[in-house]
Amino acid sequence: MDDSADVKAPEAHDGAAPLRRLALFEVVAEQLREMVLEGELLPGSRISEKRLCESFEVSRTPLREALKVLANEGLVELLPNRGAKVTEVDPREVADLFEVMVELEALSGQLLAQRAGDAQIEELRALHRQMLEHYRRQERVEYFRLNQRIHRRLAEISGNGVLLELETALNLKITRARYAANMQLGRWDESAREHEAILEALERRDGEALARAMRDHMRKTGDAVLEGLAAR
Template sequence: MTMILPSHIPVSRDTLQQRVAVRLRELLVQGNFEPGSKLNERELCEQLGVSRTPLREAIRLLVAEGLVVLDPGRGAFTPSWSKDDISDTFDLLGVLEGLAGELAAQRITAAELAELTALQHEMQAAYERRDLPTYYQLNARAHDLLSVAARNPVLRETWKQVNGRMHALRFRSNQDEAKWTKALDEHAQILAAMKARDGATARQLLEQHLRRKRDAVLKLYPVEPTR
């Protein structure tokens, strides 16, 4: 499957560091950096069209999200996960998303359900175009919407922290055609459970969904990553 990413992502010079963080987050999530690789500030400044000050402020924001790690004296790096780290984190994420789905099935509003339905149609369209970056953005919004619809602030904040660590790996898990097809079908089943207000099924589907992503990601790590 061929995926074309833009080589230059412009950022207006009058934007705040949050806007720079959005662009850098896209690069990180879309797999432009290998695990454990150093972020070259000069190259990123040129690519994003910004000075080092907003870039460094954006990097600090992404450190808080778990997308970047700082090594004193060496600089900023992408996280380097062990297979145990990946497995343990996805296992926890599956529990959190399963609980969110169960609660959301009972608490989701009509407007949120309509939005989730629209996202499913847009994901289908992105899949048919083989537009993986757009698909992932829509996919992430769908999962985020479920965490909101659960109406449990503690669950949502915990989910955001854990999910932030797995952003880039979740994106890569769909780069296999068969797995991407399966993931889209699973989302359709989750949507059906939401419409039926079937919390038990929603929980089961989401837990299975995350286990499959875990297994797909682990296959990308035949050896332990090192830096």
């Protein structure tokens, strides 16, 4: 309607153009997701459709579609005839979350030991080194980003698409719990050591040890987050 920059793919006659202009509701969903994750929309608060529509400058239709997506991700709750509210961070649920995530990580570990190629292990080692460098320089945001990226890459390389999807979905909620607990990046040193153990086990292709290391890492992360939540 106005000067908004259209996101469109450059007209390429060349085949592989996987980049599609995403639907409005997807853009809105992404924005909303970020707002919920980072606590800009407070847990438990009611969501006024009208207000959000105005702030996003979209009509209610795409906003409501986006809310349905977020609802399926568990970030908002839809109360019939009563609008939507941001889901509360329930320590009990977070505990459950980690209980499951620990096992998923263990599975990732086993699969990784079987399936990771040499090049991929080197890639991970490089990312790891890079992360340690951020650690050394105390660059928190970059460290956190790389940490997330490494975990995602591990899930990708494990070669199980369903596992990757689940870890991504659960990681959403975990990230939110971290924010809620002001714990985005606690346990630097410990965490770095655990990562080292993971890399070593992977390089030895020791499935048992790798599963144990990843399980251990996730369990300790969970304990820290839960502790942070309790201390609010």
